[in-house]
Amino acid sequence: MKNKQKILIGDDSLNAIFCPGDEIRGYLQRKGNRLHLIPFKSQPVFYREQEVKKAIAVESNSFRLNCPFRNKNFNLAIKLIK
Numbered sequence: 006m007k008n009k010q011k012i013l014i015g016d017d018s019l020n021a022i023f024c025p026g027d028e029i030r031g032y033l034q035r036k037g038n039r040l041h042l043i044p045f046k047s048q049p050v051f052y053r054e055q056e057v058k059k060a061i062a063v064e065s066n067s068f069r070l071n072c073p074f075r076n077k078n079f080n081l082a083i084k085l086i087k
Contacts, residue, residue, distance in 0.1 A: 006035040006040075007035065008035055008036070008037065009034065009035065009036065010034070010035055011032045011033065011034045012032060012033045012034075013029050013031075013032045014029065014030045014031050014032055014033065014050060014070070014072070014081075015028060015029040015030040015031070015048065015072065016029050022081060022083075024072040024074070024079050024081060025072070025074040025075075025079055026048050026072070026074045028045070028047040028048050029045060029047070029048075030044065030045060030047070030048045030049070030050045030072055031043050031044035031045050031050050031057070033063070033083075039062050039063075040062070040063045040085065041060055041061065041062050041063065042057055042060065042061050042062075042063055042070075043060045044057045044058065044059070044060075048072070048074075049072070049073060050070055050071070050072055051070065051071035051072075051073070052068065052069075052070055052071075053068075054071070066084065066085045066087075067082070067083065067084040067085065068082075068083055069081065069082050069083070070083065
Protein backbone atom coordinates (compact mmCIF):
# COMPACT_ATOMS: atom_id res chain seq x y z
CA MET A 6 0.00 0.00 0.00
CA LYS A 7 1.11 3.51 -0.69
CA ASN A 8 1.08 6.20 1.98
CA LYS A 9 -2.49 7.35 2.86
CA GLN A 10 -4.02 4.57 0.75
CA LYS A 11 -7.13 2.86 2.20
CA ILE A 12 -8.61 -0.62 2.07
CA LEU A 13 -12.28 -0.84 3.04
CA ILE A 14 -13.59 -3.52 5.39
CA GLY A 15 -17.03 -4.81 4.49
CA ASP A 16 -17.33 -3.99 0.81
CA ASP A 17 -17.17 -6.24 -2.25
CA SER A 18 -15.15 -3.94 -4.51
CA LEU A 19 -11.64 -4.71 -5.75
CA ASN A 20 -9.85 -2.60 -3.13
CA ALA A 21 -11.73 -4.02 -0.15
CA ILE A 22 -11.88 -6.89 2.33
CA PHE A 23 -15.21 -8.70 2.23
CA CYS A 24 -17.19 -9.43 5.38
CA PRO A 25 -20.94 -10.07 5.70
CA GLY A 26 -23.42 -7.29 6.25
CA ASP A 27 -24.86 -4.41 4.31
CA GLU A 28 -22.57 -1.64 5.48
CA ILE A 29 -18.87 -0.84 5.45
CA ARG A 30 -17.41 -1.40 8.91
CA GLY A 31 -14.28 0.72 8.54
CA TYR A 32 -10.99 0.75 6.72
CA LEU A 33 -7.28 0.10 7.04
CA GLN A 34 -5.09 3.07 6.14
CA ARG A 35 -1.35 3.37 5.83
CA LYS A 36 0.15 6.43 7.51
CA GLY A 37 3.90 6.49 6.99
CA ASN A 38 5.25 3.10 8.05
CA ARG A 39 2.24 2.26 10.23
CA LEU A 40 -1.14 0.74 9.48
CA HIS A 41 -4.22 2.17 11.19
CA LEU A 42 -7.66 0.65 11.69
CA ILE A 43 -10.39 3.28 11.48
CA PRO A 44 -13.89 1.99 12.34
CA PHE A 45 -17.27 3.35 11.28
CA LYS A 46 -20.08 3.37 13.83
CA SER A 47 -22.58 1.44 11.69
CA GLN A 48 -21.33 -2.12 12.36
CA PRO A 49 -18.88 -3.41 15.00
CA VAL A 50 -15.35 -4.58 14.27
CA PHE A 51 -13.14 -6.27 16.88
CA TYR A 52 -9.33 -6.23 17.11
CA ARG A 53 -7.60 -8.29 19.82
CA GLU A 54 -11.05 -9.33 21.09
CA GLN A 55 -12.07 -5.74 21.87
CA GLU A 56 -14.49 -3.60 19.90
CA VAL A 57 -12.71 -0.77 18.09
CA LYS A 58 -14.49 2.53 18.68
CA LYS A 59 -11.77 4.94 17.54
CA ALA A 60 -8.77 4.84 15.22
CA ILE A 61 -5.93 2.60 16.42
CA ALA A 62 -2.50 1.65 15.11
CA VAL A 63 -2.05 -2.02 14.20
CA GLU A 64 1.16 -3.18 15.84
CA SER A 65 1.94 -6.54 14.27
CA ASN A 66 2.53 -7.99 10.82
CA SER A 67 -0.28 -10.50 11.19
CA PHE A 68 -3.50 -9.93 13.05
CA ARG A 69 -7.15 -10.97 13.22
CA LEU A 70 -10.31 -8.94 12.95
CA ASN A 71 -13.74 -10.17 13.97
CA CYS A 72 -16.83 -8.83 12.20
CA PRO A 73 -19.91 -10.33 13.91
CA PHE A 74 -23.09 -10.59 11.85
CA ARG A 75 -26.42 -12.11 12.87
CA ASN A 76 -25.02 -13.68 16.05
CA LYS A 77 -22.17 -15.37 14.17
CA ASN A 78 -18.50 -14.42 14.15
CA PHE A 79 -16.72 -13.75 10.88
CA ASN A 80 -12.97 -13.82 11.54
CA LEU A 81 -10.50 -12.26 9.15
CA ALA A 82 -6.83 -13.22 9.30
CA ILE A 83 -4.62 -10.51 7.78
CA LYS A 84 -0.90 -10.85 7.13
CA LEU A 85 1.19 -7.88 6.03
CA ILE A 86 4.01 -8.43 3.59
CA LYS A 87 6.62 -5.70 3.31
